[in-house]
Every structure is written in structure tokens, then in C-alpha cells.
Amino acid sequence: MANRIAVSSKVEDARAESLLRNLKALFPKSALEGASYVQAYTIDAKLSPQELQSVAERLTHPVTETYSTDKVSAPEKYSYAIEIGYLPGVTDNVGHTARQTIEDCLGRNLGDGGVYSSYFLFLSGAISEEEAHKMARELHNPLIERATVYRNGADYKIIVPRVELHEHTTTDEVNLEIDDTELARIGKEGVRNADGTRRGPLSLSLKQLKVIRDHFKKQKRNPTDIELESLA
Incomplete structure (x- = not known):
């Protein structure tokens, strides 16, 4: 079971102020008023309640920050x-650094477990859902990133961006x-599977x-998926 640690600032947060300033510049007609920033760490490894508490304390500055485990503390x-x-x-990189901190704290390696970073930006003001989605796109x-929009009061599901490896017994021509x-879509989104x-x-x-393409054309054949992915 994955756990999440959410860390928020007890003082003015420069990250929130910068993002708010940028969004207001991009959406000058919106009723956006404020923003709060919460840094999140998702730990895809088995931890005891005591270990989770110790890790949360290690990832949080005791003077300027506060934390919550599993639940994300939203502003009022x-x-x-x-x-x-x-x-x-x-x-x-943030997740990798957090993993090192966690392993030092626990005194053991997480093995196949993973640590993933994300952040929540809480927006205040009379903005519409459409505006929120437009802001998320910006x-x-x-x-390289995902964006999820939640309404006030929604449950913030724990998302584990684990790489799922599927066994391939054969190679596929591309x-x-x-x-x-x-062709550009292959570069941006990857090789297409049989299911689309x-x-x-x-x-x-x-x-x-x-x-x-020109290289394999000279060889009078298509590249395989493995060949193409190895060139990336």
C-alpha cells in the first residue's frame, strides 16, 4: 500500500506566490485571488505507522513547515x-532525493519500492471548472507531467506513477x-500498442x-519496437 506525505509551509511560500503571479498574468480576466502550495511525496513501499511518522518528520522543516500523512491538508x-x-x-529528481533521505532515516534500502514527488496548488477565488482546467494545462x-484537477472537498487519490513492464515474447515492426x-506522435507519445x-x-x-526512417528504408525493412526504443 502506498503512503503519501504532504508538506505545507507555515510562512509565506515563494513557490505559491510565483505560480499565482504567472497565472494572473496568463488569465487577467479571471477571478483568481490566491494560491497555496503543498509538496507531496508518494512512497510505494511498506512502512509501519512509526516509520511513516519518522520519515514525515525528516522530510519537514520543523520551524517553517508542517506535514500530514496520507491526507492532504487543504486550506480553509x-x-x-x-x-x-x-x-x-x-x-x-525531487523524488530521488526524498528516497535517499527516507532510506537514511529508516536505515534500510526500499528495494523495488519507489518514491515519487508531486505538488498541489490550491486556488481560491470565484473561478470556473473550465478555468481551473485551463490553468492546469499552463x-x-x-x-513529461500529468495534471489532475479536484473540486473543493474532493478526495485526493494517491497516484503511483510506477512503470509497468509487460512481458513481450516477440518484437513488433513499427x-x-x-x-x-x-510520425511526430510516435516521438511524443511512443510506439502504439495493439490495443491503441x-x-x-x-x-x-x-x-x-x-x-x-531513411536508415531502415535503405535496409528495405521497418525497425522493430525494441530497435526504435533503444535509439531514444
């Missing part, structure tokens, strides 16, 4: 909350003889994919 007044976190497989990069739009889902961004530009 807000309209919507936006959570921004990384997609599975994307490098999470706050994150969809190629047809690159497609138009530029679909995508495997995640390859970080290959359209120009790079065209070079790869």
Missing part, C-alpha cells in the same frame, strides 16, 4: 486544487512510412525520426 477556503506530478518513467508539460503528424495505447514518449524529434 479554496475553489479547486491542481496536482502536478511526473509521468511514469520520467526522471524525478502549469504542466504533458510530455511502420515509419506515415505522414509527419503521425501508447508506451510513453521516445523524446525523438520529427527530424530524428526521418533520419531513422
